[in-house]
Amino acid sequence: MGCTPESFKRRTDADALNQLNHSLKKRHLHMIAIGGSIGAGLFVGSGSALSRGGPASLLLDFAIIGIMMFNVVYALGELAAMYPVSGGFYTYATRFIDPSWGFAMGWNYVAQWAIVLPLELTVAGLTVDYWEVDISVGVWITVFLVAIILINVFGVLGYGEEEFWTSMLKLCAIVIFMIIALVCVLGGGPSDGKFDEYWGARLWYDPGAFANGFKGFCSVFVTAAFAFAGTELVGLAAAESENPVKSLPGAVKQVFWRITLFYILALTFVGLMVPHTDDRLLGANPLIDVNASPFVLAAKDAGLIGFDSFMNVVILFSVLSIGNSGVYGGSRTLTALAEQGYAPKIFAYIDRAGRPLPSTILIIAFGCLGYVNLSADGPTVFDWLLALSGLSALFTWGSICLSHIRFRRAWAYNGRSLDDIPFHALFGVWGSWIGLLLVLLVLIAQFYTAVWPLGGGVNDAEGFFKSYLALPVVIGFWVAGFLWKRTGWLRTHQMDIDSGRREVNWAAIHETRKRHASWPIWRRFLSHLF
Template structure:
C-alpha cells in the first residue's frame, strides 16, 4: 500500500497517520516471522541467556582483579538491577510482543532516534558477544593443549551456529534448549560439589572455610579500582537476560509465556550467579595461576571440579563450559539477526535485511551478523586473553546502556498508558513501578562512569579506556545524527502508539501436546 493511500485512510477514519503506518509495517514485515518457539523452548532459552561465557570465565577475571568480596557484591548489585529491568521489560513485552523488543519500545515510546541508536548498539553488542564466545573457545582449549590451531575450533563452531540459525527457528530453539539444560545441570552439580570441597571433600586442601577471604590483599583486591572494574565483568555476565524478550515475536502465546519467564528471573539470578559467586570466592584463591592472564584464562568452575577429584573431573566440566560457549554464541547470533531484521523493517537499515527464507528466517540478517562476528574473532591474533577482555568490556557497557534505555522506555510506556486510560489492559504488571525503573537508570549511569577507574590508575591505559567508554559517544552521536537527519520528536504520552502489535487471547496458538514435547518438559520443571 502506498504512503498516500495510508494517509487518506487515516484522514477519512480520524486515525493518527503514524499509528496506521506502523500497523501497515507490522502486517508487511513482522507477521512474516513465524511463531514457532514453544513455551518449553522459551523458558529454557531464558536460562541460556543468563548462563554463558561471562559466568564461566568472567567470574575468574572478576575474582583475580577485585577479590572475593568485590565478586560477590558487584554480582549481587548488578543482579538486582537486572531483576528490576526484566520486570519493566516483561510488562512491555507481554503487552506488545515484537521481534525488536526493547529496541522497538525505545523508538515507539521515547523517540525514533532513541530507538535507532539503541537497536544498532544492541545489534553490535550481539555481534561482539558471538565473537567473544568464539575467542573464549581458544582460552578453554588451552586447558588441554596449546598446539591446537587457534582458529580451527572457532570456525567449526561458527559454521554450526550459522546453520542452526539459518535452517529455521525451531532448529535454533532445540539446540538452545538442550545446551541450556546441560548448563543448568552443571551449575547445580557445581554448587553442591563446591560445598563439599569447602568442607574438606577435596584432594590436598583440607578444610577451606573462609581462609581465602583473608589471604593476601583479599577480600578487596586492587582497592576502589579493582572493585569498580568488576561491574563491567558482571554486566557482561548478566548480558543476554534482557534479550529473551526479543524472542517474543516468534513465541507462541507470549502474553502468557513471558510473564512466567520474567517472574522466575530472581531465582535464576540467586541460584546461578549469587551462589556461584559465593562458592568461587570461598574455594578459589584470587591469585590462582592462569585465572586471568593476557595469554590464557581458566574457568574457576573447572578448578573447583579439579580440586574435588582429578584431572578428568576438570576436563569434564571444561567440556561442559565449551558447550555453554556454543550456546551463548547461538543465542547472540539469533538476537542480533532479529534486531537487524527489525532495523530493516523500521526503515533504519536497508530493506534487504528483511529478506526471508521459505521457513521465514531472515537469512540476510543472520549472515551479516555472523560475518561481523567472524571478522572480530580474527582479532584474537593479538592474544586471546587480551582480546576477550576488550570485547567483554565493550559488551558489558553496551548491556548497561540497554538497561538504562529499558528503564526510560518503561517510564514513557506507563505514561502513555495512563494518559490514554489503558493501564487496566496490561497482562503483566511491574510491581516495582515507578521506583524500579528510576533505580535502574540512576544506578546504571553511575556504574558506567566509575567502572573504568583502572584505565586511569595507576597509569592511563588508552586501549582499556576506549573499551570502557567507546560506546558512550558513539551512542550519543547516533541519537543526535538520526534526529537531525529525520527531524524526529519526543512522543507525547497522549499521542503515543500503544495499540499496534498488542497481543490478545484471540491470537493464541495451541501448545505442544505430543508425547515427545511433554517428555522434553522434564528438563524444564526444576528451573521454575
C-alpha cells in the same frame, strides 16, 4: 519530522505482514530466561573479576547487577506481553522515548552481538586448547562457526531447541559444581587433596575479601554486566512465541532463580575455593583466556579426576550457546530496523520458513573477525572489540527501564487502568526507576576506573576508550539517527499505546486474578515472584 500515531500505525502494518515464525514454545522461553545468557562472562570473565576485586566485590557487584536485571526483565516482560512485536526493546525506545534514541539502541544492539559472536568463537577455540590439542585455534573457530550456521538453518526453532538443551546442560553442571564445592568446603574432598579438611571461609581472611580497595570494587561491574548480557533476549523472543501473554510471565519469573542460584551461589563457592591472588587467574586478557576460569581451577583443585575437563566441556557448550544467541538477537534487531526504514530494505526480507536470511548471514559473517586473533596484532584488535561490547548492554537495560516508565505515564495520561495490562512488573514503575538508577551508578563507577585505573595514575586516551568505548559509539548512533530522521523527544500525548497489541484471553486473565486475590498476601507475593 515528528513521530506521530500514524507513523506507528504504518510500522504496525508492517509487523502484521511480518512472517517471523511463531514456533517458540513455553519451555523454550523458560530456558532462554533461566540459562540463555550463562556463558563466558560467568564461567571465564569471573576469573579476572575475582583477581581485581576479591570474592566480596565479586558477590556484591554481581548482586547489584542482579537487582538491576531483576527490574529490567520485569519491565521488559510487561512491555513484551503487551506489545510482542519484532525488534522488542528497540521498538519500545522508538515508541516511548525518541525515534532517534531507538535508532541508536537498535544499531548498538546489533553491533554488540556482532562483536560478541567472534569473541565467543575465540573463547570456544581456546577452551579446546585446555586439553593441549595440537590443532590451530583457527581450525576450531571454523568448526564452531559451521555449527552455528547449521543451527540457524532451522530458524527460530533450531535456536529454541539448542538453547533449551544447552541451558539444561549448563544448569545441571552448575548444580553439580555447587554440590561438589559444598562437600569440598566442608572438608569432604579426597584425602590427598586440598580439601581433605574443613576449609570454610579462610580465603576471605587470607588473602582477604577485597582486593584493590574501592577501585577493585568498581572494576568488577563491567565483567558482571558482560556476564548478564543476553538476559533481555527473552523479550526479543516473545515476537516469535506461540502465546507470549501466557508463556512470557513465567519465563520472566525464572530470572530470580538464575540470579540467586546460578550466579550468586555459584560465585560464592568460587570465592571460597579459589584465592584472588592465584597466579592462574591472571593473564594478558583474562576474558578470553580459558585458563583463567575459576570454575575449572576449583574443579582441578578439588582433586576429582576428570571434573575439570567436565567443567571445561560445559564452558565450551556455553560459549557456543551465547554465540548462537548473538546471531539470533543481532539478526532479529537488524530486521526490525530495516522494517522501520532505519537499515537497508534488503534486511527486512524474511523467507517462507520465517528466517530473516540477509540479517542472519550478515551477523554470521562477523564471526570471521575471530580469525584476527591469530595474527600478531590480533589481541590488540580484539581488545578494542571487547571494549565495544563491554558496556553496550547497560545502555540497552537503561533504555528498557525508561521505556517502561514513559509507557506507564502515557497509559495513565490516556485514562487507562492498570487492570488493562495483562502482566504487571512486580515493583511497577518504581522497580524501573531503581533499575535505571543502578545503570547510571554502574556507568559512573566504570567511568571512574576508566580515568583512574587499577595500579594508580591517570589513564591515557587509549586506555580510557578501551574501557569506555561504548559511550561515544552510542552517542554517534544517536546523532546519526537524529540527522537521518530529524525526530526529537516524544511528548506524552504523542506516544502510541494501542498499535501492535496482540489479542489476549481476558476472561482467563480475570479468572486467574480473581483466584489470586483470594489468596493470603504471602502466597500472592510468592506467586508474583516465582
